[in-house]
Amino acid sequence: xxxxxxPDAPSAAPVVAPTGVRRPGDLVFAGLARAxxxxxxxxxxxxxxxxxxxxxxxxTAPSERxxxxxxxxxxxxLLFGTLLAATLAILVAAPLSIALALVISHYAPRRLARPIGxxxxxxxxxxxxxxxxxxxxxxxxxxxxxxQWLVDNLGWLPFFEGPANGRSILTASLVLAIMAMPIIxxxxxxxxxxxxxxxxxxxxxxxxxxxxxxxxxVFPYSRSGMISAVMLGLGRALGETMxxxxxxxxxxxxxxxxxxxxxxxxxxxNIALGFPEASGVKVxxxxxxxxxxxxxxxxxxxxxxxxxARGAVKGGR
Amino acid sequence: xxxxxxISDLDIYYGDFLAVQGVNMTIRARSVTAFIGPSGCGxxxxxxxxxxxxxVIPGARVEGKVVVDGQSLYDPGVDPVEVRRQIGMxxxxxxxxxxxxxxxxxxxxxxxxxxxxxxxxxxxxxxxxLRGANLWTEVKDRLSKPGMGLSGGQQQRLCIxxxxxxxxxxxxxxxxxxxxxxxxxxxxxxxxxxxxxxxTIVIVTHNMQQAARVSDETGFFNLKATGEPxxxxxxxxxxKMFANPDDPSTEAYISGRFG
Numbered sequence: 001x002x003x004x005x006x007p008d009a010p011s012a013a014p015v016v017a018p019t020g021v022r023r024p025g026d027l028v029f030a031g032l033a034r035a036x037x038x039x040x041x042x043x044x045x046x047x048x049x050x051x052x053x054x055x056x057x058x059x060t061a062p063s064e065r066x067x068x069x070x071x072x073x074x075x076x077x078l079l080f081g082t083l084l085a086a087t088l089a090i091l092v093a094a095p096l097s098i099a100l101a102l103v104i105s106h107y108a109p110r111r112l113a114r115p116i117g118x119x120x121x122x123x124x125x126x127x128x129x130x131x132x133x134x135x136x137x138x139x140x141x142x143x144x145x146x147x148q149w150l151v152d153n154l155g156w157l158p159f160f161e162g163p164a165n166g167r168s169i170l171t172a173s174l175v176l177a178i179m180a181m182p183i184i185x186x187x188x189x190x191x192x193x194x195x196x197x198x199x200x201x202x203x204x205x206x207x208x209x210x211x212x213x214x215x216x217x218v219f220p221y222s223r224s225g226m227i228s229a230v231m232l233g234l235g236r237a238l239g240e241t242m243x244x245x246x247x248x249x250x251x252x253x254x255x256x257x258x259x260x261x262x263x264x265x266x267x268x269x270n271i272a273l274g275f276p277e278a279s280g281v282k283v284x285x286x287x288x289x290x291x292x293x294x295x296x297x298x299x300x301x302x303x304x305x306x307x308x309a310r311g312a313v314k315g316g317r
Numbered sequence: 318x319x320x321x322x323x324i325s326d327l328d329i330y331y332g333d334f335l336a337v338q339g340v341n342m343t344i345r346a347r348s349v350t351a352f353i354g355p356s357g358c359g360x361x362x363x364x365x366x367x368x369x370x371x372x373v374i375p376g377a378r379v380e381g382k383v384v385v386d387g388q389s390l391y392d393p394g395v396d397p398v399e400v401r402r403q404i405g406m407x408x409x410x411x412x413x414x415x416x417x418x419x420x421x422x423x424x425x426x427x428x429x430x431x432x433x434x435x436x437x438x439x440x441x442x443x444x445x446x447l448r449g450a451n452l453w454t455e456v457k458d459r460l461s462k463p464g465m466g467l468s469g470g471q472q473q474r475l476c477i478x479x480x481x482x483x484x485x486x487x488x489x490x491x492x493x494x495x496x497x498x499x500x501x502x503x504x505x506x507x508x509x510x511x512x513x514x515x516x517t518i519v520i521v522t523h524n525m526q527q528a529a530r531v532s533d534e535t536g537f538f539n540l541k542a543t544g545e546p547x548x549x550x551x552x553x554x555x556x557k558m559f560a561n562p563d564d565p566s567t568e569a570y571i572s573g574r575f576g
Contacts, residue, residue: 110375198412202476205370206426206483207402216425220416 048294055288061281075289077254081264082293085169085244086237088258089176093237094230097181101188106214117189124182132246135175140166140247143174147259158256165261167249172263175243180233187232191225192218224308231304238268238297245269267293319517320386320486321346322367327381328546329359329366331374336362338546340381342536349509349518351528351555354538354570359547360521361491363538367519368404368489369397385486402430404487405480410496411472413464413479420460422475423447426483442482450478451508470501477508481516488512490520494527506531525571529559537567 058071068074100120104113144166151162195218203213219226250265265273267289274286322344329337337359344350352360365371366379369390383390390400405426413422423443427434434442443460447453452474456467464475473493480488490509494502509518509531522528528535536552551564562568 196412198408198410199414201370201373201408202412202414203425204373205368205401205406205408206429206479207398207400208429209398212429216414220414 051287051291051294054284055291057281058284058288061285065281066285071288075292077252077264078267078270078289079292080254082238082266085173085176085266086234088173089180089237090230090234092177093180093184093233097184098188101185101192104189105192120182120185128240128242131175131179132243135171135243135247140171143171150259159258161257162260164259167247168259169263170258172244172248175247176237176240179240180237183236184229184233187229188226191222195221227304227308234300235297241268241272245272319346323384325382329362330378332376335546338548340549342552344519346517348533349513349531351532351535352521352538353525353528353535358538358540360538364489364491364519364521368406369400402483403485405485406489407476407480407493409492411469411476413472413475415465417464418461419456419464422464423478423482425479446478446482449481450474452478470497470504473497487517492521492523495523529555539566
C-alpha cells in the first residue's frame with residue numbers, strides 16, 4: 001500500500017477569515033458566484049414564462065388550425081412517441097454504457113483503456129445531423145433484414161407486427177442510444193474510477209473476484225452517479241431533434257409496433273419539421289408541445305435527483 | 318488452521334523498478350511476526366506480496382517463492398482469489414464497506430464463497446467473529462446499523478472480525494494501528510495476543526514499542542541507499558532484536574541513532 005497521508009491535515013488553519021474582516025477578493029467572488037447562480041434561474045424562468053405565454057393560446061385554438069380535435073389529442077401521440085423512443089434508447093444505451101465504462105475503468109489494461117475512452121468522448125462531438133444521415137443511409141437498410149426476421153418469427157408479439165421498415169421508431173431509438181452512450185459512459189467511467197482504493201482492496205483481500213469486487217464496492221459507491229448519468233442520457237434522448245426527424249417515418253399514431261413505417265413522431269422532431277411552415281395559432285400549438293417537453297424533462301430530472309439522493313453513500317470516501 | 322510461510326529469494330517489482338530484493342525468511346505458525354523499518358523500505362510491499370495483493374497494482378510483479386503449507390503461492394496454476402481467501406488482510410486505515418451494516422460487513426467474505434447460509438449459521442459466524450475481535454459487547458445491540466458509524470478503533474476491529482470470519486490460515490496486518498488513538502491501539506494489541514493462539518499473524522508497524530510488545534519475531538527492512546531496493550537486514554526473535562541485534566544498523570535504527 002502506498003503511504004497515504006491524511007488529505008485534510010494541512011488545510012485546517014487559514015480557511016476562515018477572522019469575523020468582521022471583509023476581504024475584497026471574497027466579496028468579488030461571492031458576488032460573481034451569486035450573479036452566475038441568479039443568471040441561470042433567470043434564464044430558466046424566462047424560458048418557462050415564454051413557453052407558457054405563447055403556448056396558452058393553443059389550448060383554445062380551433063380544431064382545424066391544430067390539425068386535431070383538440071390540443072391534448074394533438075400532443076399526446078407526440079409525447080407518447082418521445083417517451084417511447086427515449087425509453088427504448090435508454091434501455092439499449094444504459095447497460096452498454098455501464099459495461100463499457102467498467103471495461104475502461106476496471107478491466108482493460110491502461111494502455112488500451114485510454115484510447116477507448118478518447119474514442120467514446122469523440123462520439124459525443126459528432127453533430128446529430130451526421131447521426132441522422134448515418135441512421136437513414138446506413139443503419140436503416142442494415143437493420144431491415146433483422147426486422148424482417150423479427151416479423152417472420154416473433155410477429156405474434158405486438159412490438160414486431162410489421163410490416164418491416166428500416167425507418168421505424170426502433171431504428172430511431174438505436175441512433176438515439178448511440179448518441180446517449182458517450183455521455184453515460186464518460187460520467188460512469190469517472191465515477192467508477194473514483195471508488196476508493198481502500199474499499200476495493202478490502203474486497204479483493206477477502207478473496208473477491210474482480211466482478212465480485214465491483215458488485216461489493218464499485219456499484220454501491222457509484223449508484224447515485226450512475227442514475228444521474230443515465231438521466232442525463234435520457235435528457236439527451238428526449239430532446240434530440242435532428243436525428244429523429246431524419247430517420248423516423250412518422251405518421252402521428254399511437255402504436256407499440258416498433259418496426260413498421262407507421263410510427264408516432266416525437267415532440268422535438270415534430271417542432272423541427274413543422275415550424276418552417278407554421279403560422280398563427282399553429283406556432284402556439286408547437287410551442288405548447290415544447291412546454292410539455294420542458295415539463296417532462298423537468299419531472300425526469302427531479303425524479304432522478306430523488307432516486308440519486310436516496311441511494312447516496314454517506315461517508316464513502 | 319494456522320500455517321507457516323517460507324519465503325525464498327523474493328524480488329518484488331513495480332514495473333521495472335525493483336522495490337524489494339532477495340528476501341529469505343520463515344514465518345512461524347501461531348506466532349506474531351513484526352516488520353519494522355523506515356518509510357519506503359518495502360515492508361508493506363513485502364507484506365502485500367504474501368497474499369498476492371501486490372499484483373493488484375498495475376505493473377506490479379514478483380519473482381521468487383512464497384510457500385504456505387507446501388503450496389507455492391506464485392505457481393502458474395494458483396488462483397490469487399483462492400490465496401486471498403486463505404490469507405486475510407487488515408489495512409492501515411479501517412475500511413468497512415460503507416453501504417453495509419455491521420452484520421453484513423462481518424459476513425462479506427463468507428457471502429463471497431456464495432454457498433447459501435442459514436440464518437442461524439450466519440448469526441453464529443457474526444457473533445463468533447465479533448467476539449474474536451473483542452467487539453461483540455460494544456455492537457451486539459446495533460448489528461443492523463452501518464459499519465461506518467463506529468469509531469475508528471471499532472471500525473478497525475470490525476475489519477479484523479471480517480477478516481477472521483472466513484477463518485483464514487494467516488492474518489496480515491499493514492500498520493493496523495497507525496490511524497488509531499492509544500486506547501484503541503491497546504485494544505488491538507490485546508486482540509493480537511489473543512488471536513495468536515489460532516492464527517499466524519504478520520504485522521507491519523512503524524511503532525517499535527508496538528513491535529516489541531506484540532511480536533515473537535521481528536524483521537528489520539532497510540534501503541541500502543536512496544534509490545536502491547529495500548532488503549531484509551535482520552530477522553531474529555524480538556527479544557534478541559531489541560536487546561542485542563546482530564547487525565549494527567538494526568541497533569542504530571532501534572535505538573534511534575539512524576542514518
